[in-house]
Amino acid sequence: MKLTLNLPAVPEVELVAAKAVELVGRDLGLSSTCIESVTVATVEACLNAIEHGNQRGFAVRIETQAAGGERWLVIEVEDHGGGFDPEAVSAPSGNRKHGSAPNRGWGLKLIRDLMDDVDVQSRPGLTIVRMKRRIGGT
Amino acid sequence: MNDQRLELSSELMAGGVGLVAAAGYINNEGGQAIADVINRLLDRGAVALLIDLEGTRIINSIGVSILLEVLEKLMEKNGRLAFCNLTPTIARTFEIMGLAEYASIFDDRETAIEELTRLNRAD
Numbered sequence: 001m002k003l004t005l006n007l008p009a010v011p012e013v014e015l016v017a018a019k020a021v022e023l024v025g026r027d028l029g030l031s032s033t034c035i036e037s038v039t040v041a042t043v044e045a046c047l048n049a050i051e052h053g054n055q056r057g058f059a060v061r062i063e064t065q066a067a068g069g070e071r072w073l074v075i076e077v078e079d080h081g082g083g084f085d086p087e088a089v090s091a092p093s094g095n096r097k098h099g100s101a102p103n104r105g106w107g108l109k110l111i112r113d114l115m116d117d118v119d120v121q122s123r124p125g126l127t128i129v130r131m132k133r134r135i136g137g138t
Numbered sequence: 139m140n141d142q143r144l145e146l147s148s149e150l151m152a153g154g155v156g157l158v159a160a161a162g163y164i165n166n167e168g169g170q171a172i173a174d175v176i177n178r179l180l181d182r183g184a185v186a187l188l189i190d191l192e193g194t195r196i197i198n199s200i201g202v203s204i205l206l207e208v209l210e211k212l213m214e215k216n217g218r219l220a221f222c223n224l225t226p227t228i229a230r231t232f233e234i235m236g237l238a239e240y241a242s243i244f245d246d247r248e249t250a251i252e253e254l255t256r257l258n259r260a261d
Contacts, residue, residue: 040231109234
């Protein structure tokens, strides 16, 4: 199974990708909790693509793969913005004293925590966030 | 996507508990709408806020960030923030972003209201 969406950078377009993930997840027989966590990670990756993709639209690829005796649901989100250094992205502080810490910039942290494997390749003009979730044995 | 449209309702209950019920997608606009409702409840005398997320399946990081700002404001006023009816993924998101460390999480609305009312009376 492979599904590709080419989406414009417009408000709430991330919900189109979320719906696609939900439909694929249901078809694969995944639990609602698994589907929701993959959906949230996909939404966050789409939001990053919308924010950093120079308003040029972005692509979402959803597919299942088999590797190493495991089956995986793989989501890739690709944009053509300015790129960034994924190693330089750190999660904001958990300090909740008012105004003491920025509350934004949690997207990549959420993606990494909700998915089993995440790889980010980024350079000027091309960023690909590849997220994998284990869905069973082959 | 119509099923994701955020629907909000609010009520100021006895004991100073403000209840906000939110169902739908919570993004920057949804988070701000919840914050606005909470500010109005605080102006009317609420000292504890309960946000019931039954019917909400997705809340993005910007929406949670706005709730974190609400939490910080409440903490400055010695108020309380609580949530109920969270999906496992939303509960996990709150843990990752630190919201669960400072806000109370309840399984259901009735238990939450009972506990918040008791705490308000004890203050």
